[in-house]
């Protein structure tokens with residue numbers, strides 16, 4: 001997005017930061033190359049949208065902090081590094097937008113955010129609930145971050161919405177865990193039935209004014225729109241539907257955002273990275289909308 005590179009950001013509204021890591025991936029690898037592909041395609045974005053008034057970068061201060069220096073050899077070290085770096089960002093700035101990287105790192109993001117804000121509400125857009133138990137000997141992988149977050153008490157599960165869930169699960173009872181903890185699951189079919197407006201209202205009702213972490217797994221989109229990802233799931237929403245829904249999240253109290261699971265190795269013509277950059281831009285717009293509204297109220 002042509003943002004200035006600032007490796008030691010201080011005083012920004014949102015710091016964009018890459019998390020090049022795919023050690024938690026269970027199927028297709030390559031998400032470690034997500035941040036560089038998203039950045040490459042993000043040159044398209046000027047931060048000024050049609051009929052949207054002032055440009056987003058005229059409303060809020062943003063910087064690109066570069067990538068977190070993540071070892072590919074030790075998952076515990078990588079997780080701790082990510083958490084430390086994101087906590088440092090939050091100590092000196094208002095919010096971050098992390099570009100992944102596989103979804104295991106969202107647990108690091110949630111830990112950093114909870115240390116700052118207490119247990120947070122979550123809006124999680126994904127084909128998968130990511131609340132699985134340990135699998136193939138791995139306790140922490142990209143199918144588990146929200147289970148650990150619930151277990152650790154760092155999210156307010158009864159103010160959590162998972163949207164776009166569909167496809168195949170490792171076990172028949174895979175969704176029992178989140179549902180039994182109060183998580184509101186809106187499947188891909190539910191979303192198609194409800195439509196954008198009613199779904200946005202449901203999200204607003206469930207999350208309320210709680211500080212909220214918005215996590216977007218790019219595989220929430222149908223693979224026709226986002227083939228470049230680790231675990232694609234056919235039968236998902238279109239880019240127009242999800243982007244329309246995201247235009248409502250500025251009604252929420254956003255404190256952190258991420259766009260995860262872009263694997264350029266499986267992409268075609270950069271369409272997944274282009275979409276990821278659009279999602280990131282929309283989240284920045286929504287953060288700006290919230291921020292300007294707050295300024296007007298104060």
Ligand SMILES: [Mn+2]
Pocket residue numbers: 126127128217219220231261
């Ligand atoms: Mn997923």
